Amino acid sequence: MHRVVVLALEGVYPFELSIPVRIFATAASDRGEPLYEVLTCSLDGGPVxxxxxxAVAVEHGAEAVPxxxxxxxxxxxxxxxxxxxxFPPPLAEAFERIRPGTxxxxxxxxSYVLAAAGLLDGRPATTHWNQADRFQRMFPQVDVDPDVLFVDDGNVLTAAGVAAGIDLCMHIVRRDHGSEVANRVARRCVVPPWREGGQAQFIERPVPESTAASTSATREWALGQLHRPIPLTELADHARMSVRTFxxxxxxxxxxxxxxxxxxxxVELARRxxxxxxxxxxxxxxxxxxxxAASLRQxxxxxxxxxxxxxRHTFRTGDPAHHPGQVPAS
Structure with missing residues (x-):
């Protein structure tokens, strides 16, 4: 069984600490068998x-990391x-015990921890949008994307702020076991299996018109029209707005x-x-x-x-050739 270890450090945020166990412990096979084992640990095995x-009491110390x-x-x-x-010495010692391929x-x-450990050097990553500029100044060798909810760079993944941790954990379940399992987890946890857009939508911005109309109805309509070209002018006409305003x-x-x-x-429809x-x-x-097919492939x-x-070979439900965890990096 795939083991997920959550490392709680001093001053841990309780909500984010609880996300992995809630998502991964809910993931199960068609027969109801758990797909992950989740352990929470601290550096010394004591309360955090x-x-x-x-404070929170944990049952494991840094020996769980490897x-x-x-x-x-x-x-x-x-x-x-x-x-x-x-990246204080006790944490660095724990990181030295991480097995290759973890x-x-x-x-x-x-994400500051991963950057301080050198794990993000030359790689794409994200963090909370209001920390992105400071993060980039502190770690200029990291390719920071402040607009996305998470970044999957193979064996190193970073999530944006707070609930984006849910998005990333749901993505990992889907990457490991496919959409059917991820959708079951989403229904059990009452969360979306995939959120539209990135964290740019949550950045504080002035809203010029307090009664501004939403584009949500047009987005819902467009989801039923994906089989055909949908020009921007048609989207704007449906929303009864000018192209610029829309x-x-x-x-x-x-x-x-x-x-x-x-x-x-x-792309999401094609994947499904x-x-x-x-x-x-x-x-x-x-x-x-x-x-x-050439355009889809591209x-x-x-x-x-x-x-x-x-x-399809990797994610197709019931495909005997599917090996969870051996998925090409997105």
């Missing part, structure tokens, strides 16, 4: 002070980020452009069809609005790093 008005298949670091600390020692995950500002409000609400969002939705149907790739390309490789045939 949180950033709230209570047993991890996936190691998750929730955010912690309560002082200015520049003054925090993000998947390492940070949630929110725990584009601005769409980006404010979703965090991306209408064209980028449509491509994301087409590859996972759950026997339709030929050419037909899936038509259903998802890509037109040709977009799937650009988005998740693999062609349709390999994606």
């Amino acid at each position: 002070r949180t950033n709230a008005d209570f 047993t991890a298949d996936t190691l998750i670091i929730p955010p912690f600390g309560s002082g200015p980020e520049e003054e925090q020692d993000w 998947r390492i995950v940070s949630i929110c500002t725990a 584009s601005r409000r769409f980006r404010n609400e979703v965090g991306t452009t209408p064209g980028q969002w449509l491509t994301q939705q087409r 069809l590859l996972e759950t149907t026997d339709l030929p790739v050419d037909r899936i390309a038509e259903e998802a609005g890509f037109g040709t 977009h799937l490789i650009a988005t998740i790093g693999v062609p349709p045939s390999m994606y």
Whole structure:
């Protein structure tokens, strides 16, 4: 069984600490068998002070770290980020015990730990949007993307702030076991299996019109039209807005452009069809609005790093060749 070890450090944020056990402990096979074992540990095996008005008791110490298949670091600390020692000797000693091939995950500002350890040098990563500029100044060798909810760079993954930890854990379940399992987890935990857009939609911005109309109805309508081209003018007409107003409000609400969002939705539809149907790739390309198999292949490789045939081979429900965890990095 895949073991997830959650390392609680002094000043840990309680909400984020609880995310991995809630998501991974819910994941089960069709027969109800658990797919993950989740352990929570501290560096010394003793109670851990949180950033709230209570401490948490854990049953494991740093000896659990080298047993991890996936190691998750929730955010912690309560002082200015520049003054925090993000990689003190006891933590460095624990990291030295991580087995080669272990998947390492940070949630929110725990990305500072991975950066301080040198694990993000030359790699893409994210953190909470209001820390992104400071993070980039402290670690200029990291390719910081402040707009996304999470970054999957193979065996090192980083999530943005707070609930983005849920998004990343759901992504890991889907990456390991496919959409059907992830959707079951989402229903049990009453969370979306996949959220639209990135954290850019949560960044504080002035809203010029207090009664501004939403683009949500048009987005819902567009999801039923993915099989055909949908020009920006048609989206704006449906929302009864000018193209300029629609584009601005769409980006404010979703965090991306209408064209980028449509491509994301087409890719997600294609992934679902590859996972759950026997339709030929050419037909899936038509259903998802890509037109040709070549176009679908191009977009799937650009988005998740693999062609349709390999994606179907990896994620197709019930495929005996599927080996959880051996998924090409997206």
